[in-house]
Amino acid sequence: MSIPVAQEIENLLRAAFAPTQLDVINDSAKHHGHSGDDGSGESHFTVxxxxxxxxxxxxxxRQRMVNAALGDIPGHRVHAMAIRASAPGE
Known part of the structure; x- marks a missing residue:
């Protein structure tokens, strides 16, 4: 059984960056019926x-680093991903 995409994103980012803060927000419901909505409920995320x-x-x-850590998720398994990456204190 596969894990939810949001959990997979979180696991990969924790392993790659040891973040001090991490929020993976599933925005798919906001895009229901729009382009890229595949009906899975896991098509649009904010990280x-x-x-x-x-x-x-x-x-x-930073965006490239996050995308590289996520492998085939952005653009293949997930239609859209907004990334807000910062260093502590920014």
Whole structure:
């Protein structure tokens, strides 16, 4: 049995970044019937992550780091993902 995508996202990000804060929010219900809604209830997410790994790293590079940690989830298994990545104290 597979785990929910939100839990999988959380597990991968915790392992990759040891975040001081992490919220994985399932926004799929807001997009019901819109483009990219596959009916799974797991098509749109917001990730808010704070980690020392992002210190001194540009916003674009942070997004790339998060996407790399998530493998095939963004753009393949999930239609849309908003990423808000920060370093502690930002």
């Amino acid at each position: 808010m992550i704070e980690s020392a790994a992002f210190a001194g790293v540009s916003r674009l590079q």
